[in-house]
Amino acid sequence: MKQLMKGNNALAEAAVRAGCRLFAGYPITPQSEILEYLSWRLPQAGGEFVQTESELAGINMIIGGAAAGQRVMTSSSGPGFSLKQEGISYLASIELPAVIVDVARFGIGLGDVTVGQGDYFQTTKGGGHGGYFIPVYAPSSIQENADFVVKAFETAEKYRTPVIVLSDASIGQMCGSVELPEQQYPKRDRFDWALGADGDRPPMGRKMTDRMYTDFAYEEYVPHICSRYNEMKENEQLWEEVQAEDAEVLLVSYGISSRICKEAVKIGRSLGLKLGLIRPMTVWPFPVKAFRKYNGKVKGYLAVEMIPIPQMIEDVYLAAHGAAPVYAMPTGREIASSEDIIENVKAILNGTKEVY
Amino acid sequence: MSTILLQPQNCKSCGYCIRACRQNALFFSEETNTNGYHMVDIEKEKCIGCGMCYTVCPDYVFSFGEVG
Amino acid sequence: MTKNIPALISGSNSFCPGCGHGIIIRLIAEVLDEMGIKQQDAICALAVGCACLLNNTLKVDRLGCPHGRAGAGASGIKRCRPDKLVFTYQGDGDAISIGFSETVYAAQRNEKITAIIVNNGVFGMTGGQASPTTLIGQKTATTVNGRTAEFNGMPVDIMDHLRPVPSAAYLARGSVHDAKSILKTKQYIRRAFETQISGSGYSCVEILSPCPTNWHMDPVTAADRIASEVIAAYPLGEIKTGGAAS
Numbered sequence: 256m257k258q259l260m261k262g263n264n265a266l267a268e269a270a271v272r273a274g275c276r277l278f279a280g281y282p283i284t285p286q287s288e289i290l291e292y293l294s295w296r297l298p299q300a301g302g303e304f305v306q307t308e309s310e311l312a313g314i315n316m317i318i319g320g321a322a323a324g325q326r327v328m329t330s331s332s333g334p335g336f337s338l339k340q341e342g343i344s345y346l347a348s349i350e351l352p353a354v355i356v357d358v359a360r361f362g363i364g365l366g367d368v369t370v371g372q373g374d375y376f377q378t379t380k381g382g383g384h385g386g387y388f389i390p391v392y393a394p395s396s397i398q399e400n401a402d403f404v405v406k407a408f409e410t411a412e413k414y415r416t417p418v419i420v421l422s423d424a425s426i427g428q429m430c431g432s433v434e435l436p437e438q439q440y441p442k443r444d445r446f447d448w449a450l451g452a453d454g455d456r457p458p459m460g461r462k463m464t465d466r467m468y469t470d471f472a473y474e475e476y477v478p479h480i481c482s483r484y485n486e487m488k489e490n491e492q493l494w495e496e497v498q499a500e501d502a503e504v505l506l507v508s509y510g511i512s513s514r515i516c517k518e519a520v521k522i523g524r525s526l527g528l529k530l531g532l533i534r535p536m537t538v539w540p541f542p543v544k545a546f547r548k549y550n551g552k553v554k555g556y557l558a559v560e561m562i563p564i565p566q567m568i569e570d571v572y573l574a575a576h577g578a579a580p581v582y583a584m585p586t587g588r589e590i591a592s593s594e595d596i597i598e599n600v601k602a603i604l605n606g607t608k609e610v611y
Numbered sequence: 612m613s614t615i616l617l618q619p620q621n622c623k624s625c626g627y628c629i630r631a632c633r634q635n636a637l638f639f640s641e642e643t644n645t646n647g648y649h650m651v652d653i654e655k656e657k658c659i660g661c662g663m664c665y666t667v668c669p670d671y672v673f674s675f676g677e678v679g
Numbered sequence: 680m681t682k683n684i685p686a687l688i689s690g691s692n693s694f695c696p697g698c699g700h701g702i703i704i705r706l707i708a709e710v711l712d713e714m715g716i717k718q719q720d721a722i723c724a725l726a727v728g729c730a731c732l733l734n735n736t737l738k739v740d741r742l743g744c745p746h747g748r749a750g751a752g753a754s755g756i757k758r759c760r761p762d763k764l765v766f767t768y769q770g771d772g773d774a775i776s777i778g779f780s781e782t783v784y785a786a787q788r789n790e791k792i793t794a795i796i797v798n799n800g801v802f803g804m805t806g807g808q809a810s811p812t813t814l815i816g817q818k819t820a821t822t823v824n825g826r827t828a829e830f831n832g833m834p835v836d837i838m839d840h841l842r843p844v845p846s847a848a849y850l851a852r853g854s855v856h857d858a859k860s861i862l863k864t865k866q867y868i869r870r871a872f873e874t875q876i877s878g879s880g881y882s883c884v885e886i887l888s889p890c891p892t893n894w895h896m897d898p899v900t901a902a903d904r905i906a907s908e909v910i911a912a913y914p915l916g917e918i919k920t921g922g923a924a925s
Contacts, residue, residue, distance in 0.1 A: 464742070
């Protein structure tokens, strides 16, 4: 049954239905509806809601809940998300499943509460210290806000890794219809690694600390962590293609910008332009498999992002692997317009647009 | 009566036990353990099994076993 | 009186000679043992700093939290596993400097956890820099001429900040510089754990502990310094009992 919901609320309700046991977070626009919704809904469903004194306390409470083997989530935006990065690095280091939501807003520093796509690097490139990668889902609709949060919990547990849902202010704030997921009831003691959970223990008890130098010799750690990352890269790439098969120019765009790109493809096709779209649904791992199909065939990739200095384009550049030129279309504070996209595509085709 | 047992390998020569022992039964050995510390040693006949050494020892050197 | 190393102690520790941590960890193990709390029923949220060396010694489930965040980590564990005894094990740098907010807010939110804060007045693992609890006049790696109120501010008494919190149900300050204080400190730990189990509120035991290495003293002199100098600034005893105010 479809329901009319706000994007942030749909994400929050989906988290409840995924069996989220603990949410700990702090208000920040444009994410606050997640906090507000869960403040009453999660206790109603038997979970724990904590409005923490800071984002730091939020992510660290999540580390505790994750170590206890429960489905846990925190959410924030921009500056608040930056504060969570240390904790995300710890989650990656301890190898704990958890979901962290970034409802991206615009700009550096305080920035602004309006929509933006400037958190690409800080979510996909291991924004915390030390060098790690974690899966990042990039919803482009209210439905995906709901679907990806469930997927995020599953992926987190499959690989024992934190997972980010990189939503944005537009998708979080818009209202629309959504088919909500089924209610899950994860068993409390289902992981034999979790603190306090039933099952045999090593003589010293279960230890959750930095695995890099405590559980392994470093020589064993390196292949362990590399094989995990390779497995995720191999198995977890998700993307959508729109009329890509015969395209001369492929737009590449995620989140709010990708919605405009879809429209631009439709308009472009009506004008006789062979235009298509690759929409990454995971931005880590980046869907390089999609690009492998079109490298050498297309006349160019056009990366459309809502940011003054493009970020995702660097992954497009790597995915193109030198086999197709890559073009940038950073749209700054404005959401892309179909007209501008079409103009850019025409410029690529007539050779007047500068290669990135 | 309980008898004192020593794990001198754990000793780090802090001397807390020697000061706490009212019987003056404890002293540092001339020998060192494998960590290089002069380990605590005991004149067993002086020990009354009060457990003060156990209480103040940070390194789990002392325990007491029942004999008889 | 306990005179046998409790089963939850691994048999050795990796602290410096004369460090109080070894005693405090043993007291925790003794209390768990005497209360009949098994390995799988106690969970420790660990600090960054010397306190994290508990990892090598205490045989309960444990989580290494980011620096200062054990109060939040323990809260997250307890909220997910209210059936377990959950305690933090932190130094003064972790709990009172970088983690001041997490420490006080865990009490403020009435988290049913026990904070065990080992106060030795310095950042031990990083080489003896001043901590919030460094005494006036005390020389450290970052107060080379001694701490002054003018340049460094007055020492922080964490109990001053926890005492007024209505949901702080049990607060005590012990010490491990002599046998009598050690036995009292053990009582405080037990009462704090009992407070948690009874559900009556947040509990915290701060424990004065010698750091001979960074105080540049032999262990016995360091223990004497607690008696002669430190207790005057941080008086011992039960600071709050009887459960959270309703």
